[in-house]
Amino acid sequence: MQSPAFILHQPQMGENIGAAARVMGNFGLRDLRLIDPRDGWPNQKAESVAVGSPVLENVKVEFEPTAAMAGLTRIYATTARPRGMEKRVLTPRQAMAEIRAAHQAGERAGVLFGAEKSGLPNELVADADAIITLPVDREFWSLNLAQTVACCAYEWRAGEDVSDDFEEISDPASKEDMDRLFVHLESELERAGFFHPPEKTPLMVNNLRSALVRGRFTEQEVRTFRGAIKALALGRGKARIVRDD
């Protein structure tokens, strides 16, 4: 799915532009636009902080907000403080879900971020379709520009289905393998006099099995553990068995 444009209005510090480009790159966002950056463009500090982010190659720089919003059908304005406007206030999660739905319907959204100290001018907030406010603590309330961009970029990506990107545990052991492991362990423990007093054996066995099964072992790990049990059994008498139950 196409990702939203992130638009920085009159950003002051190149470091923040670079950090925005870096974090956007990580989360699959590619469309960064700058409105009237204080120090002009290109910006050496931005490039250094962006550490090669592909976002910086295609950054668009405009002087007027309208030009920067070209091709977009809805705008979300990030603000930290209430503006006394009657406008929907969304969390990043709500906003990104809404943008996703809008993009599926053929729209294209942009998210506006204000300058470091002053934030967005009221007229840009007024023209936005909705406000995004991060769910910050009322006790301490001081996110910087790059952190705000990072949270919104993360939130965009976190809602994507990226489960295929992650490896599952490979070759999980079969239940038969696990059972053979348990039987092996218990027989060696029995021989070692671990189950004492005898009437407690079933309870102790259950506790052991229950703890081990939570580990969701692989085939290889079962082999490793069986090797370990064997080694311990052969070495019996050489090491003191410490029981902790």
Added chain:
Amino acid sequence: MQSPAFILHQPQMGENIGAAARVMGNFGLRDLRLIDPRDGWPNQKAESVAVGSPVLENVKVEFEPTAAMAGLTRIYATTARPRGMEKRVLTPRQAMAEIRAAHQAGERAGVLFGAEKSGLPNELVADADAIITLPVDREFWSLNLAQTVACCAYEWRAGEDVSDDFEEISDPASKEDMDRLFVHLESELERAGFFHPPEKTPLMVNNLRSALVRGRFTEQEVRTFRGAIKALALGRGKARIVRDD
């Protein structure tokens, strides 16, 4: 609900410790622990970047990982790259949901973050209950320490129910008010010859109403709009009416 501890292992730059404290403060996290910070503690740069975050007042500094994990019952290790370990890999969202459930059951979790360049040592990852990997793009894969902490801190907070913190639209207009607004608008449009050809009037009225109702006006906004219609009607002939339907 008590929030998880965030533990930075051998952090190098004071700026990153400060940025972590700043963003944690914003998202209601209060328990920051440092294992063997390179430049010792206290750190002037950390304090300057934290801009008064309450997190910095209570930071715990230890030399050994075990001491830093005091009081915690489960550990999540953040890693960017696969470690070839058979361990559950969670997104921040999955991990924070799991931590929330664990905390409800009386546990206390910690999230480990590695040093800037090297990440976490394998032995700390091996001892963790699960791995957290951020859902980064395989094309560009370079989050810094402070950004990783920011995303995890945001994710913790984003899952909290903070809806009470946000204002609803106040004094929404009643349906009668809206209807009076529509009738007013339509009668003026009728007088202005807007509804042309006449057989299209019902369709055009519906389109107008449908667009306006989506705005969920307040009482005050209805008054404002009615004033605007009145002004436009009185000014008729002074301005050219541009119709765009």
